[in-house]
Amino acid sequence: MLKKYSFPIIIALISTLIFCFSPGLSEHIRPKSPLVQHFVEAKVTRMVSQELSPDPHVPSVITGRQIFFAKILEGAEKGKEVRITNPLSRQHNVYVQAGDHFIMMIRLKKDGQPYYWAFNHKRSPAIYAMLTIFLLLLLSFGKKEGLNSVVSLYFTAALITGVLIPAIFAGWNPVLLTIVLMGLKIVVNYILVCGYNHKSFCAMIGTLLGVIAAGAFSQIFGEMAHLSGIYLDKGEDIVYLTTAHPVQIRWLMFTAIMISALGAVMDVAISISSSYHELSQADPTLTPAQLRKASMNIGRDIMGTMTNTLILAIAGGSLTTMMMVWGFNMPVIQFINTPLVTMAVVHGLAGSIGIVLTIPLTAWACSALFPVKIREKEII
CATH class of the missing domain: 2.40.50 (OB fold (Dihydrolipoamide Acetyltransferase, E2P))
Structure with missing residues (x-):
């Protein structure tokens, strides 16, 4: 029994250690407030x-x-x-x-x-009550997989609040730091949820490449539109949180879109990898090219719903802005060029591009890493 849960226990302990030691280790780089x-x-x-x-x-x-x-x-x-x-x-x-x-x-x-x-x-009692209901539902219906999901969320929170944010304030490059930490998050999440096998390994590759693509498109087209991390919510306030190492705010758009698109991209990647695996088990005579084509056909159906999920999530967060646009009857040339609207559009489209690219990237990874002899024997 202990061996069965050894990896989740190790990840939970590492996460707890990050939460325990990060505040003390990062105290010297925390911005100092003049207010007592x-x-x-x-x-x-x-x-x-x-x-x-x-x-x-x-x-x-x-x-x-x-x-x-x-x-x-x-x-x-x-x-x-x-x-x-x-x-x-x-x-x-x-x-x-x-x-x-x-x-x-x-x-x-x-x-x-x-x-x-x-x-x-x-307001904390309402938050804690809702969190308790969420955890109970997750553990009741998910059982071991639900527990692993909780550990994965705990690990994600530890990486973002205990490592990523202090390191950004320490002056580290947000791009490289985010890629490394999100890569680590992806590996741990898939091992917890799917185990260590060819299916999860291919999903890891597809997810990492997909979120990097989303972040890259966000950064490139954001700069073409003369945007930077300063236009993110509270971005300008971050500038005034002075430390010995200025925050590289220019690259925060990359970090923000990688984090926000990660969940949707992971869903797409594991769906493609699982589809490839199941098809190979159902008919071992199918060639890698045939399996890849079938997986991408499945991916096209997933693509529409997942891109809608991401865009609608961003639209929900920008609802009041859209109401202002409608209420003032702004012409297109006015509202499409405002920083808040442009930022929301760039983030939504960059995340959707990452989702779309994840489908062929994962399918190609599967066709390269699922040899015929493995496809015939491997089981979930």
Whole structure:
């Protein structure tokens, strides 16, 4: 039993070690904030006054001002009751009532006195509950494969937050770093999900080449359109997070599209590799050329749905931008040349190109790496 789960256990331990040691090892390269502040959970004990009214444009949003007392529930000032003035607007709308829990920001002012602020609603219970439901469903229906999927997600999170982001802030080249880390992620994921065999090895090759193609097209055509990582969400803010090694923000488009397209490209690659494998098992007399052609025919059916999946995901994230375009009745020459729209289009098309190229790349890898004697004997 232990041997059966040895690889997932090893990957889970490596991921845990990354999460444990990365903060300490990367602390010296973390951008330093001039603000002295920390966040704690607090509870509203009693209301002092409220001047509230519905927003005239969004009646469901309450605006105005609240004054209340809150008890700090954790940290050095645990148990302390403080008075808070809470202005409510559309953008900052932490409307609370007596007994509510919220996240309080405590910031030291220039004179050394603390300033207390109702920073946000406590949203973590909803996130943890949803995550628990997701994990239970994954483990209930997937069993061992579900467990391996959880370990794979855990490993991905460790690579991105514990290695990729600190290394980018350390001044490393995002392109080479992303290729290496995503390559490692691809290998581990396929071994966990599919095992170590010709099917997974071909899918690894197709996936890596596909996401590199997506990243390359994103970078090349992004620069042709005079875009760079600075136009990514919060890209300009990253520029001001100064460290001893400036972030190479020019190459962040490559990194962003490789990460965002990876899931869809992996689905396509393993579908092509599995199709090739199953066809070879069903009829061992088929030649590599025939198997390759059949796999690519299957890939054409997959292509339409997967490109739609990627484009629709990007469109969903850009919904409010599209609403603004429609609402202001912008002419094509205006909206197609705005950075946000151009960035979304380049990302969507680059990811779709990566998906399309993954199909022939994986099929060719299968035809080269599935010898006839292996095809006749290998089983899943």
